[in-house]
Amino acid sequence: LDEVGDLPLSAQPLLLRLVEFGTYHRLGDPNPTLADVRVVAATHVDLSAAVDFQQFRPDLLARLEADGHVIRLPPLRDRREDLPDWVDHFAAEAGGVRPVEAGFLEALALHRWPTNLRGLAGAVRHALAEDPERLTARALPSAVRRSRAAARKRAVSSEPADVTESSLRRVLDTAASYAEAARTLGLSRDQLLRLRRKHGLVE
Numbered sequence: 001l002d003e004v005g006d007l008p009l010s011a012q013p014l015l016l017r018l019v020e021f022g023t024y025h026r027l028g029d030p031n032p033t034l035a036d037v038r039v040v041a042a043t044h045v046d047l048s049a050a051v052d053f054q055q056f057r058p059d060l061l062a063r064l065e066a067d068g069h070v071i072r073l074p075p076l077r078d079r080r081e082d083l084p085d086w087v088d089h090f091a092a093e094a095g096g097v098r099p100v101e102a103g104f105l106e107a108l109a110l111h112r113w114p115t116n117l118r119g120l121a122g123a124v125r126h127a128l129a130e131d132p133e134r135l136t137a138r139a140l141p142s143a144v145r146r147s148r149a150a151a152r153k154r155a156v157s158s159e160p161a162d163v164t165e166s167s168l169r170r171v172l173d174t175a176a177s178y179a180e181a182a183r184t185l186g187l188s189r190d191q192l193l194r195l196r197r198k199h200g201l202v203e
Contacts, residue, residue: 004064005045005056015039016060039064044075044116076113076120083108086117090124091135098128103137107148163187165199172201 001007007015018024019039023032041064050056076082083105091098104127113119123141130139137148163185175181182192196202 001039001041003043003045004041005043005047005050007056009055009057012057012060016057016063019060019063039068076116077111080109083120086120087124087135090121091128094125094128098132099134101134101136103148104135104140107137107140107144110151111144111147163195165201168195168199168201172196 001015004015014024018035018037021032022035022037024035025031026033045056047056047061051058051061084100087100087105087108088097108120108123111123115122123144124135126141127135127139137145168185171181171184172178175184178189178192182189185192187195193202
């Protein structure tokens with residue numbers, strides 16, 4: 001059962017009956033039918049929180065947890081080291097391994113992947129549709145490319161401004177504190193420290 005956390009409250013008693021007693025009702029049949037099944041349920045929802053908000057039955061949650069093993073898997077954005085293996089897997093599903101450019105994996109690593117593996121599988125298929133010969137960053141969906149561009153922009157903006165050593169020395173000599181020097185140069189304290197290190201002005 002995929003996304004069991006999205007099951008409507010009205011349908012949850014039906015699943016509870018199946019898990020609890022191993023029975024269900026066929027459509028139009030008043031007699032219960034026995035079902036010898038194992039239930040494997042997955043969800044992106046925090047079911048304990050859903051119980052607190054009365055969006056998921058506590059007895060159903062207790063039953064699902066009591067009858068098996070609970071495996072908590074972090075979201076894909078917290079398992080970026082897995083990306084190359086999944087890319088190979090989805091590319092193989094599409095007909096074989098392709099050369100992968102470094103920028104392709106960089107772009108994947110900078111994306112948040114709100115839909116986890118579904119989103120990654122779609123991105124790989126999209127890239128292969130754009131370029132069947134190799135996996136390139138420019139062939140990725142626009143949302144993934146925007147994540148990479150935004151990350152690069154943040155990285156550039158975090159670098160110290162282009163301040164010469166002489167002007168930096170002059171400001172440091174006249175400022176009453178490093179905080180004042182940073183304000184004068186329009187930098188953050190961290191940027192000022194990087195500039196001082198760059199020009200060998202760290203005491």
